[in-house]
Amino acid sequence: MTAEKVRYEYDPEADAVYIYLSDEPYGYGVDLDPERRVDFSQDRTPIGVELRCLRTGVDITGLPMNDRIAEILDEIQATARA
DSSP: OOOOGEEEEETTTEEEEEOOOOOOOOOOOEEETTEEEEOTTTSOOOOEEEEEEEOOEETTTTTTHHHHHHHHHHHOOOEEEO
């Protein structure tokens, strides 16, 4: 996973963002809590992160590439909590 491949789709109305970490095919997803979900490929490589309830701040602790995720949250003016 490199920072160059990271892209995202932000929906301000839904107060959510999906961050693509890889173009590998989806294998399965894990809901960490109501605001955070990590999607993985079949070989357990993280391929995406969905974050919801951005206005209240999102805990990025333990997320893959959390430094890059913090940068993205800053770009869309959302609050990252660590």
